Amino acid sequence: MSIEHDREAPRVLSSHQAQIALARLCDERPTGTDREQLADTIWPDGPPSTWASALRSVVSRLRAFLSEESPTSLEPQLIARGGRYLLQLPEGAQVDVDRAESAAVSAAAAYRDGDHSTAQRLATTAVSLLRGPFLASHEGEWVDSVRARLKEVLVSALETASGSSSALGDTHHALRYADEAVRQAPFRESAYRCQMTAHRLAGNRAEALRIYQQLRTVLAEELGIDPSPESEAVYLGLLCSPRSMPPLPHQPVSSHPPS
Structure with a gap:
């Protein structure tokens, strides 16, 4: 997981847990991610007993990285709302x-x-x-x-x-x-x-x-x-003989990848 600006080398997010959080938050940008689901993703073998504070710590590290690596006017917004986290990327950003x-x-x-x-x-x-x-x-x-x-x-x-x-x-x-x-x-x-x-x-x-x-x-x-x-x-x-062989049909590929 990294952020790349035009004409600059990619900047890698070093925290493994923050990488996982950023990946899911990017993937679920339209709806946001439930904080318990985010915790289950970060700790698939079971979150720690103090998972709520541990998750806030991961989110804080992620916010700091996003703020540090982005110009002020283009800073992504990581918002906590109604038990969910919502990542809002600046206009023109691509995943x-x-x-x-x-x-x-x-x-x-x-x-x-x-x-x-x-x-x-x-x-x-x-x-x-x-x-x-x-x-x-x-x-x-x-x-x-x-x-x-x-x-x-x-x-x-x-x-x-x-x-x-x-x-x-x-x-x-x-x-x-x-x-x-x-x-x-x-x-x-x-x-x-x-x-x-x-x-x-x-x-x-x-x-x-x-x-x-x-x-x-x-x-x-x-x-x-x-x-x-x-x-x-x-x-x-x-x-068929080479002269009489008909064109081979192609299998149409799906235009709607499964979600």
Whole structure:
């Protein structure tokens, strides 16, 4: 967790507990965060018996950091109101997680509209913002839920980046992003379909067929199911002669990441 001003190096919040508090307060800016929920997030194994005063101490450290690292006219406001804490960021401030989710949604919309260049640019922006782990040294129910949400956004953005790259004839990046999508979500059929599409467009028909067999094996051995009709259609298309193969369909990515 850090704050970065234009043309300045990021300033890192050293307190681990204050980092966690800032992350949740940023994520829940529209409604604010209940102070008991904030305490449970900071101390997932159980808050101390004097958790109320301990939480006030964490919030005080966070307020001091925000005040120190921001120009007076642009200082974020951390307000206590009705048993909740509300973080108000100055106009123009951006949160990387918000930027990533917005870019992924816009990329998916551009892809559906056939604007593949814009889709590729926005999707790769989302991917670059989401590659780092979210609060890597902390565990807990809230952190796990955010990680799951951001992973879904990341994989969707990887699929969009791969699909738009394929549409642009950029087979190198199409394969790169599809491979990463499969690594991130090894049971996600749409990621395998991106791989098959990219390999076929690169002229690697045999490799595309191998990917389908890999998908089939993974689903059978791990989940006891067969590939979906969409994946089966891609496979049947690959079995056609090269001259008669129809275009491979892309799985539409979600434009609404789960909350």
